[in-house]
Amino acid sequence: MADGTVKQINPFSGTEVWTVVGRGNRPLTTPPADTTPLTPGDRNDFCAFCQNRQLDTPPEKSRLVAGKSGYEIVSGLEAEALSSNEAVFRRVPNLFEIVTYEYWKANYGFEMDAMTRERMDNYISTDLGREHVLRTIRTKRTAAGLSSEDMSDEELLKQAECFFAGGHDLIIGRRHFTDSATNRSDFAASGDLSITEHFGFIKFTVETIKDLYERNRYAKYVAVFQNWLKPAGASFDHLHKQLVSIDERGLSAQQEIEKLRSHPNMYNEWAVDYAASQNLVIAENTHAICFAGFGHRYPTLEVFSKSATPEPWLQTDAEIQDMSDLLHACHAAAGHNVPCNEEWHYKPIDLDIAMPWRVSIKWRVSTLAGFEGGTKIYLNTISPWDLRDKVVSAMYRLRDEGKIAKTMNIATECDMKRNSLKYNPVLK
Numbered sequence: 001m002a003d004g005t006v007k008q009i010n011p012f013s014g015t016e017v018w019t020v021v022g023r024g025n026r027p028l029t030t031p032p033a034d035t036t037p038l039t040p041g042d043r044n045d046f047c048a049f050c051q052n053r054q055l056d057t058p059p060e061k062s063r064l065v066a067g068k069s070g071y072e073i074v075s076g077l078e079a080e081a082l083s084s085n086e087a088v089f090r091r092v093p094n095l096f097e098i099v100t101y102e103y104w105k106a107n108y109g110f111e112m113d114a115m116t117r118e119r120m121d122n123y124i125s126t127d128l129g130r131e132h133v134l135r136t137i138r139t140k141r142t143a144a145g146l147s148s149e150d151m152s153d154e155e156l157l158k159q160a161e162c163f164f165a166g167g168h169d170l171i172i173g174r175r176h177f178t179d180s181a182t183n184r185s186d187f188a189a190s191g192d193l194s195i196t197e198h199f200g201f202i203k204f205t206v207e208t209i210k211d212l213y214e215r216n217r218y219a220k221y222v223a224v225f226q227n228w229l230k231p232a233g234a235s236f237d238h239l240h241k242q243l244v245s246i247d248e249r250g251l252s253a254q255q256e257i258e259k260l261r262s263h264p265n266m267y268n269e270w271a272v273d274y275a276a277s278q279n280l281v282i283a284e285n286t287h288a289i290c291f292a293g294f295g296h297r298y299p300t301l302e303v304f305s306k307s308a309t310p311e312p313w314l315q316t317d318a319e320i321q322d323m324s325d326l327l328h329a330c331h332a333a334a335g336h337n338v339p340c341n342e343e344w345h346y347k348p349i350d351l352d353i354a355m356p357w358r359v360s361i362k363w364r365v366s367t368l369a370g371f372e373g374g375t376k377i378y379l380n381t382i383s384p385w386d387l388r389d390k391v392v393s394a395m396y397r398l399r400d401e402g403k404i405a406k407t408m409n410i411a412t413e414c415d416m417k418r419n420s421l422k423y424n425p426v427l428k
Contacts, residue, residue: 010295011270032185063087101162112165167245191332210313219245224344231339287322310347325405333394
């Protein structure tokens with residue numbers, strides 16, 4: 001508009017967003033709530049996700065460890081073996097599932113597979129494992145306002161199946177604080193990981209998607225997201241991703257799929273190519289591209305995979321690495337004090353038409369209020385062009401410092417070829 005107001009419509013969701021002049025001057029971060037100096041015990045013992053408190057989470061499903069030829073996934077450790085090696089990332093069940101194990105049993109007759117049953121039996125066959133599971137069940141019941149006093153151990157153990165065969169998992173990072181942290185506000189975020197660590201984080205998450213599908217035939221989709229800091233919905237200021245098996249795609253996804261059937265090339269035309277025409281592309285490498293998103297309720301960075309393979313778990317390591325590198329650079333550019341959501345989108349396992357793997361990183365730097373509720377017009381405090389400028393300048397600096405991958409092109413270095421996303425069979 002003539003006064004500088006930017007009005008946007010998201011081509012996939014139809015969301016209407018305005019960026020109003022002056023409101024973007026608000027600070028992106030707030031002063032840390034706790035700047036208490038770190039004590040020696042804080043680094044590994046600060047919250048239930050920390051290294052020294054591995055028995056404070058439900059029984060671990062698997063972990064990523066450093067091997068001779070890179071990272072390796074180790075599964076099925078008994079409680080006594082949890083300290084036998086250092087986990088770079090741990091996969092554990094969510095104590096409070098969004099879609100519960102009981103939901104799958106009651107509605108679909110779901111039963112855990114033989115391998116999972118054996119793992120559960122092995123875990124609770126040891127004294128420490130049995131004690132861990134019983135304590136976790138009692139904790140969960142207490143939180144739900146239920147008593148465990150009149151129940152025998154065997155009765156309680158019948159409720160343990162959700163910890164081994166449930167469909168809501170967390171991928172938890174090793175560090176709570178950065179290596180250079182001096183106080184309790186220096187949390188270790190995605191951007192504070194090394195390039196190699198972040199690739200392990202993404203690859204481990206991709207492998208977990210595959211495993212959740214394989215162990216639950218009724219799951220139509222595995223939702224993947226990351227809430228960073230409390231304003232973005234995080235219960236713990238400790239880096240973790242969440243994966244939730246669900247039995248439907250959701251109305252918004254279904255509407256997007258209907259658009260895709262009519263416009264098979266829409267992710268090129270309406271997203272990447274349009275962003276290029278508006279000079280919104282931020283970074284690019286061989287297998288992925290990043291741009292400042294439009295039509296989002298919050299300032300949003302979009303990272304799209306160029307791969308012809310729409311399922312992340314079927315992509316090559318090189319393709320996953322390139323997605324990881326751009327996601328890592330986006331998080332590093334924001335810094336660890338900006339609350340954000342990371343949301344994954346990809347082709348549902350039962351869908352008969354291809355769509356690209358893409359990830360949105362949304363900066364939760366504003367609060368929805370009465371104006372948005374009444375008009376369904378959302379006020380985004382930062383325009384796509386201002387977001388591009390903030391991130392591009394940070395990425396140049398970080399690349400020079402060697403903190404993000406040097407293999408990416410930034411801003412005007414990018415090729416920005418039309419139809420660079422190869423998910424569409426016509427373009428292969």
